[in-house]
Amino acid sequence: MPRKRMPGFEELLEPLPLYSPKNWYYKSYSLFLRTAGMLSEGIRISYKHGFDSGMIMNYIYQNKPHGSFYIGKVLDRVFLNQITCKAFREIKVIQKNAIKSYLEERNGKPTFIVDLASGKADYIYDALRETNANVNVLLCDIDENALKESRAIAQKLNLLSKVSYDIGNALDPEGLKNIYPKPDLVIEVGFYGIIHDDELIRRHFFEVRDILNPEAILFNVQTYNPQIELIARVLKNQEGERCVWHLRPVDLVISWAEEAGFREPKVTIDPYGIYAVVMMRN
Numbered sequence: 001m002p003r004k005r006m007p008g009f010e011e012l013l014e015p016l017p018l019y020s021p022k023n024w025y026y027k028s029y030s031l032f033l034r035t036a037g038m039l040s041e042g043i044r045i046s047y048k049h050g051f052d053s054g055m056i057m058n059y060i061y062q063n064k065p066h067g068s069f070y071i072g073k074v075l076d077r078v079f080l081n082q083i084t085c086k087a088f089r090e091i092k093v094i095q096k097n098a099i100k101s102y103l104e105e106r107n108g109k110p111t112f113i114v115d116l117a118s119g120k121a122d123y124i125y126d127a128l129r130e131t132n133a134n135v136n137v138l139l140c141d142i143d144e145n146a147l148k149e150s151r152a153i154a155q156k157l158n159l160l161s162k163v164s165y166d167i168g169n170a171l172d173p174e175g176l177k178n179i180y181p182k183p184d185l186v187i188e189v190g191f192y193g194i195i196h197d198d199e200l201i202r203r204h205f206f207e208v209r210d211i212l213n214p215e216a217i218l219f220n221v222q223t224y225n226p227q228i229e230l231i232a233r234v235l236k237n238q239e240g241e242r243c244v245w246h247l248r249p250v251d252l253v254i255s256w257a258e259e260a261g262f263r264e265p266k267v268t269i270d271p272y273g274i275y276a277v278v279m280m281r282n
Contacts, residue, residue, distance in 0.1 A: 026233035039072030050238030054119020054146035087274040103133035114183040116170035120150040193222040193245040205260035250276035
């Protein structure tokens, strides 16, 4: 079955003409979500924290509908069953398995993992619970609330002895210099799609290699999404602006990583063909 044509990134950045039927459609959709849609807990979180935030990602991972009254729960189930949300949950499992496989390869050696844009990092906790590896983790994020919620989860799971937390911007080279010791594995998932500037990501790979010099890096790339225009025209990001994600071919992002010295890409695609999860070695 042929894929639906995706509007280009530059096209998504431009507002639709006022007279466009597509503009009326998305305005109506937005009005519905901002009124009746707020009965759904997931939609409420999307608008409060941003559809690109760690808060909504982890709500989607939980996959348990909540809302006001019966209709709110029905709307929330519809929200959680969207293909984008299904892909989020699939890549969580893929990422967890990639982390577990890496830890198994280490064969008991002490391992330090740094997630540079972690959110609540449920996939890491799942991996830690399913392995007896000698591992410590540093979770970094610009969202202090997400880290507080993550710490609460670690406490319930009795994992606080393995995990530490730091507020920071993954794209800040000075912040990367403060990470000690140097990590064995760097994780950056759910991150590149919200960065609009190609050169920023390309340069970031060099900074990760030169400053942190990890043994391996795990990242994902959103390559396709039939809902990309709906998300861009209707939902908001963490800054309260339109949530415009930048789709990129996975081979392009891998080529940037290879320029920086990473190699041996192992790529896993989610069942919906939206995300590619990539592990590379240094």
